[in-house]
Amino acid sequence: MRIATYNVNGVNGRLDVLIRWLEEAAPQIVCLQELKASDDRFPWRAVEAAGYGAIWHGQKSWNGVAILARGSDPLESRRGLPDESDDPASRYIEAVVEGMVVGCLYLPNGNPCPGPKFDYKLRWFERLIAYAEELLELDVPVILAGDFNVMPSELDVYKPERWVDDALFRVEVRDAYQRLLQQGWTDALRSLHPQERIYTFWDYMRNAYARNAGLRIDHFLLSPGVAARLKRGDVDSHVRGWDHTSDHAPVWIELSDKPSRRRKGNG
Template identity: 70%
Template sequence: MKIATYNVNGVNGRLTVLLRWLAEAAPDVVCLQELKAPPEKFPEAAIGDAGYSAIWHGQKSWNGVAILARGAELHETRRSLPGDPDDTHSRYIEAAVKGVLIGCLYLPNGNPAPGPKFDYKLRWFERFSAHAADLLATGLPVVLAGDYNVMPTNLDVYKPERWLDDALFRPEVRETYRRLVAQGWTDALRKLHPDERIYTFWDYFRNAYGRDAGLRIDHLLLSPSIAPRLAAAGVDRQVRGWEKTSDHAPTWIELAEVPKRRRTLAPAKAVS
């Protein structure tokens, strides 16, 4: 089972890129962020023609998240985080698909920091962490995938010294991410590539992609009941080099199938 997360940076403006990648990579489940489209403008028909069902939570011009499933039904379980009924941002959606609970998130950027946007980011992050703890308590197989807007360590940013005051790298944000993972989640890419510089985002400015001046801010976290199935993880970085593409690249994991339980036969009773 291949699960991917991809910040498309405008689902309609990047639709050609998205459809090309879906055809080439054939992921089973995809979490999309930054749709930048109201609900009625989501390209359901085009995505359906590509073989995917979809649920989405859109918002005009900003934010927006969606989950796609190839040849499978999606059973939506949530489309916003608990804890703040006045929060109108479209940043979270959750569904069960193929026996796995998928949470798709777009965590706030938070810049400039300090300031109101940074405060909102921290509040949202704490709400997300609380919900993640509740999901862990269920014991279900869960994957939390999306654009976290967090570079967890120095290994996740091309020049750490230049990002010390940025909302994606401030100590408060990295500490919140650390505490989230410490609940019992597995950071899939870091689990399989503990010492590699792997980036998922390259800015449009200053030839960042050409210089490989990137950031790792797109993450997939696995609950303990599904982490043992992790077989592969990577980034389709070549997609970042396509024409009219997003500044993010699709990030993915592959999960091994659940082993089938062998049926054991009771010993035959002796016939007297």
């Protein structure tokens, strides 16, 4: 089974890119972020024509998340994190697909830092950490996938010395990510590629993609039962080179039908 996460950076403006990639990669499950479309503007007909059922949590011009399932309809289990009644941003949606709980998230960017946006990022992260612990306690297969807006280590960012004061690389944010892993989650891509520089995002500016001046900010966190089924994972980085594409590339993992080996939670 192939599962993917992709920050599309505008689902309607880049619909041709999304459909082209879906046809090429044919993942069974897809988490999308940064739809930048209200619920009534989500292109469900085009997605359905490509062979996918979908649920989505949209927001006009900003944010927005969706889960697609090939040949079936995801069963929505949550929309928004707990304790966010005062937060209008559409950043989390969850569904049961193929016997797994799949949470799709778009964590706040947090810049400029310091400031209110960074404080909001840390508050959102704390809600995610609390809810992630609840999910693990259910003892069911869970995947948390999406744009975390975090580079967990120096291996995940080109020229890390330039990013020390950025909200994506601040020590508070990286510490929060590590606290997530310490609950028992596995960072899928880093588990599979422990020493490789792998990027999932390249800025539109300064010829970043051609120079491979990237960041790894799109992640899969797997509960122990799912981590035991992890076979492969990588980034479809060539999609970042397509015309009118997102500044992110799709990230994917493959799971076996049965556990193949035991993995430690911190990947």
